[in-house]
Amino acid sequence: xxxxxxxxxxxxxxxxxxxxxxxxxxxxxxxxxxxxxxxxxxxxxxxxxxxxxxxxxxxxxxxxxxxxxxxxxxxxxxxxxxxxxxxxxxxxxxxxxxxxxxxxxxxxxxxxxxxxxxxxxxxxxxxxxxxxxxxxxxxxxxxxxxxxxxxxxxxxxxxxxxxxxxxxxxxxxxxxxxxxxxxxxxxxxxxxxxxxxxxxxxxxxxxxxxxxxxxxxxxxxxxxxxxxxxxxxxxxxxxxxxxxxxxxxxxxxxxxxxxxxxxxxxxxxxxxxxxxxxxxxxxxxxxxxxxxxxxxxxxxxxxxxxxxxxxxxxxxxxxxxxxxxxxxxxxxxxxxxxxxxxxxxxxxxxxxxxxxxxxxxxxxxxxxxxxxxxxxxxxxxxxxxxxxxxxxxxxxxxxxxxxxxxxx
Amino acid sequence: xxxxxxxxxxxxxxxxxxxxxxxxxxxxxxxxxxxxxxxxxxxxxxxxxxxxxxxxxxxxxxxxxxxxxxxxxxxxxxxxxxxxxxxxxxxxxxxxxxxxxxxxxxxxxxxxxxxxxxxxxxxxxxxxxxxxxxxxxxxxxxxxxxxxxxxxxxxxxxxxxxxxxxxxxxxxxxxxxxxxxxxxxxxxxxxxxxxxxxxxxxxxxxxxxxxxxxxxxxxxxxxxxxxxxxxxxxxxxxxxxxxxxxxxxxxxxxxxxxxxxxxxxxxxxxxxxxxxxxxxxxxxxxxxxxxxxxxxxxxxxxxxxxxxxxxxxxxxxxxxxxxxxxxxxxxxxxxxxxxxxxxxxxxxxxxxxxxxxxxxxxxxxxxxxxxxxxxxxxxxxxxxxxxxxxxxxxxxxxxxxxxxxxxxxxxxxxxxxxxxxxxxx
Numbered sequence: 001x002x003x004x005x006x007x008x009x010x011x012x013x014x015x016x017x018x019x020x021x022x023x024x025x026x027x028x029x030x031x032x033x034x035x036x037x038x039x040x041x042x043x044x045x046x047x048x049x050x051x052x053x054x055x056x057x058x059x060x061x062x063x064x065x066x067x068x069x070x071x072x073x074x075x076x077x078x079x080x081x082x083x084x085x086x087x088x089x090x091x092x093x094x095x096x097x098x099x100x101x102x103x104x105x106x107x108x109x110x111x112x113x114x115x116x117x118x119x120x121x122x123x124x125x126x127x128x129x130x131x132x133x134x135x136x137x138x139x140x141x142x143x144x145x146x147x148x149x150x151x152x153x154x155x156x157x158x159x160x161x162x163x164x165x166x167x168x169x170x171x172x173x174x175x176x177x178x179x180x181x182x183x184x185x186x187x188x189x190x191x192x193x194x195x196x197x198x199x200x201x202x203x204x205x206x207x208x209x210x211x212x213x214x215x216x217x218x219x220x221x222x223x224x225x226x227x228x229x230x231x232x233x234x235x236x237x238x239x240x241x242x243x244x245x246x247x248x249x250x251x252x253x254x255x256x257x258x259x260x261x262x263x264x265x266x267x268x269x270x271x272x273x274x275x276x277x278x279x280x281x282x283x284x285x286x287x288x289x290x291x292x293x294x295x296x297x298x299x300x301x302x303x304x305x306x307x308x309x310x311x312x313x314x315x316x317x318x319x320x321x322x323x324x325x326x327x328x329x330x331x332x333x334x335x336x337x338x339x340x341x342x343x344x345x346x347x348x349x350x351x352x353x354x355x356x357x358x359x360x361x362x363x364x365x366x367x368x369x370x371x372x373x374x375x376x377x378x379x380x381x382x383x384x385x386x387x388x389x390x391x392x393x394x395x396x397x398x399x400x401x402x403x404x405x406x407x408x
Numbered sequence: 409x410x411x412x413x414x415x416x417x418x419x420x421x422x423x424x425x426x427x428x429x430x431x432x433x434x435x436x437x438x439x440x441x442x443x444x445x446x447x448x449x450x451x452x453x454x455x456x457x458x459x460x461x462x463x464x465x466x467x468x469x470x471x472x473x474x475x476x477x478x479x480x481x482x483x484x485x486x487x488x489x490x491x492x493x494x495x496x497x498x499x500x501x502x503x504x505x506x507x508x509x510x511x512x513x514x515x516x517x518x519x520x521x522x523x524x525x526x527x528x529x530x531x532x533x534x535x536x537x538x539x540x541x542x543x544x545x546x547x548x549x550x551x552x553x554x555x556x557x558x559x560x561x562x563x564x565x566x567x568x569x570x571x572x573x574x575x576x577x578x579x580x581x582x583x584x585x586x587x588x589x590x591x592x593x594x595x596x597x598x599x600x601x602x603x604x605x606x607x608x609x610x611x612x613x614x615x616x617x618x619x620x621x622x623x624x625x626x627x628x629x630x631x632x633x634x635x636x637x638x639x640x641x642x643x644x645x646x647x648x649x650x651x652x653x654x655x656x657x658x659x660x661x662x663x664x665x666x667x668x669x670x671x672x673x674x675x676x677x678x679x680x681x682x683x684x685x686x687x688x689x690x691x692x693x694x695x696x697x698x699x700x701x702x703x704x705x706x707x708x709x710x711x712x713x714x715x716x717x718x719x720x721x722x723x724x725x726x727x728x729x730x731x732x733x734x735x736x737x738x739x740x741x742x743x744x745x746x747x748x749x750x751x752x753x754x755x756x757x758x759x760x761x762x763x764x765x766x767x768x769x770x771x772x773x774x775x776x777x778x779x780x781x782x783x784x785x786x787x788x789x790x791x792x793x794x795x796x797x798x799x800x801x802x803x804x805x806x807x808x809x810x811x812x813x814x815x816x817x818x819x820x821x822x823x824x825x826x827x828x829x830x831x832x833x
Contacts, residue, residue: 060494067482067502070506072471079422194461232464234451234454241806348804351804
């Protein structure tokens with residue numbers, strides 16, 4: 001493993017409308033990551049090694065990373081005219097948590113900072129299989145937040161509990177280790193006003209901190225999706241022969257909003273995915289896939305922004321890549337079984353995915369200017385994927401059955 | 409595999425785009441004041457599309473072109489084979505980008521007030537036994553917003569009198585018969601006979617945009633510009649063959665931003681083989697007659713009707729660049745091309761294109777002794793086909809990739825060009 005240099009990146013927030021100033025990382029940082037905003041709207045993100053960025057260099061980088069996005073936002077505003085965001089349906093924000101009271105409190109504080117919960121918008125905390133009272137007491141500091149307990153261990157049990165408790169037309173899911181951006185709600189309002197028929201909304205997920213090598217490496221590998229292009233996805237995407245199987249393009253479970261009716265119609269989340277160890281993933285991909293396949297538009301809105309605290313330990317990151325491979329393939333396994341009409345697309349995607357992983361391994365030798373993937377991460381993900389393809393979904397179903405029996 | 413081709417004019421308020429029965433979806437080209445700025449595809453499942461949705465699609469599709477038109481710096485189109493141009497002063501470029509207000513309205517204002525040019529233009533349509541297509545093309549030429557000095561129809565090695573009959577239906581169109589077969593010969597004849605300072609060529613299977621001529625004309629206000637090419641948009645996408653030609657191959661499509669190829673560009677790419685075929689398409693190009701008077705010709709050993717299905721145009725451009733002149737690509741001068749409808753025609757076309765391409769590389773090497781052409785021929789093309797074979801395997805032998813692979817046979821056939829006996833003129 002060649003990646004033993006300790007890395008730590010300073011995150012700077014730049015409003016492009018203001019006169020540009022050099023970004024200087026404090027002592028001890030090996031690089032800077034810059035979140036770009038234009039008139040409060042997130043338009044770009046980039047990372048760069050070194051102690052800082054001079055103002056002129058910053059302008060070049062902004063132009064390269066966000067120039068098109070700034071312009072297309074202006075064109076969009078021009079073409080679309082004014083947007084009435086006042087009609088907004090009741091919303092429930094569900095935060096499923098498990099033994100992370102400090103992170104949860106931070107998330108609730110960020111919601112509180114934008115005035116949530118409020119009239120018409122409820123915040124539910126679903127404490128999943130709690131071992132102690134810490135989460136409950138953390139929530140007590142926020143008197144308007146609803147606290148629920150879901151005894152069956154498993155993220156999707158908790159999410160389904162949220163669906164049954166929710167009353168609003170929209171239901172948002174946030175992970176407990178995220179912090180919402182001040183423009184999050186505004187972004188949802190705009191996306192809803194422009195797409196009143198959508199079944200789901202997702203947004204970019206940026207790093208909350210890049211204090212350890214693990215966090216930097218994860219973000220450099222692409223992290224969670226952070227495209228700032230506003231896209232309305234549909235059942236088909238003419239340019240892609242594998243769409244919508246690669247559900248990672250839609251977003252991630254840390255930041256997603258659904259029309260509750262659509263979730264009800266689809267029977268909620270698949271509780272055999274996202275069970276926590278040993279299969280803590282795939283449930284978000286599965287629900288995005290099913291939403292899109294059911295014919296609901298899925299909207300990716302750049303203003304629906306959250307910051308996520310990535311794994312701090314390198315070993316845990318490797319394990320996370322393993323579970324990503326595992327979860328992805330468990331979801332593929334499930335879709336293969338239940339969506340016979342789409343098997344050609346699924347087969348093509350799996351094939352593409354393997355080639356893609358292979359190209360990651362060879363990337364350092366083939367082409368310059370490409371993201372750098374440590375080989376141990378790629379191997380972990382592929383190994384997870386292989387285990388995932390070899391019947392992980394069935395094993396998970398059996399485990400979940402046992403959990404249900406024990407709970408009953 | 410039928411897609412409907414739709415134009416949306418952005419100076420009018422966006423309306424809902426209705427569903428269209430019988431089609432897989434629509435391919436929308438966005439125009440402002442008749443200038444094409446970008447396109448997108450919407451599948452049937454995405455229709456009807458609300459104005460909001462269209463605005464979003466349009467803003468992603470046209471942003472780069474809008475930036476190119478409105479800003480002094482930045483958003484310039486990359487030229488094939490050289491690094492993307494960066495703004496000279498990023499700070500200034502960024503400031504003007506940030507200050508930009510209402511880009512769409514600003515663009516409408518800018519485009520409506522463009523400078524006029526006094527260059528005289530003749531139009532030449534080279535044709536061979538395609539009377540119906542020719543009639544369609546001539547009808548579109550009659551609707552030009554500013555008339556040409558003359559319209560010439562060069563009937564190349566006719567086998568019947570049908571072309572003449574069609575031309576007689578259009579008063580003012582001059583019929584010229586060129587008995588020697590070959591598009592190059594026909595083009596040279598047009599250059600010899602035309603009276604305008606510029607000859608604008610349009611293929612007989614295309615129709616022109618009403619403002620096409622005015623926009624071609626403006627390219628020639630710069631005296632160093634000897635060739636201008638324009639955007640070729642699909643007139644219809646009614647068959648799978650047309651769809652593959654347009655969406656997978658991009659033979660014609662060079663984007664919505666202006667490009668200028670000059671002597672500097674020529675010397676920057678010379679060692680690796682100047683990618684002249686990406687300057688534009690012969691289906692929509694204009695040539696200043698000065699170069700003909702100075703002895704530049706379309707090489708009659710090359711081109712449709714003689715050897716291969718293309719190459720005579722790009723080889724001509726190569727000579728222009730080598731002589732120190734410039735070629736420009738002006739997307740606003742657009743024509744709408746009717747691609748081949750049948751898959752078999754498409755297969756033959758790919759074969760002939762690659763045959764012509766290889767022949768042009770050989771000829772360019774023979775004429776100018778630029779080893780970049782051989783480098784392209786012996787290193788780059790085999791590598792491209794190796795990648796294609798990999799892609800074939802990954803995509804599970806998709807039809808479009810299979811058709812492209814036939815180009816390899818065309819390449820081999822093109823090598824025969826080196827062993828052809830010199831023709832008698």
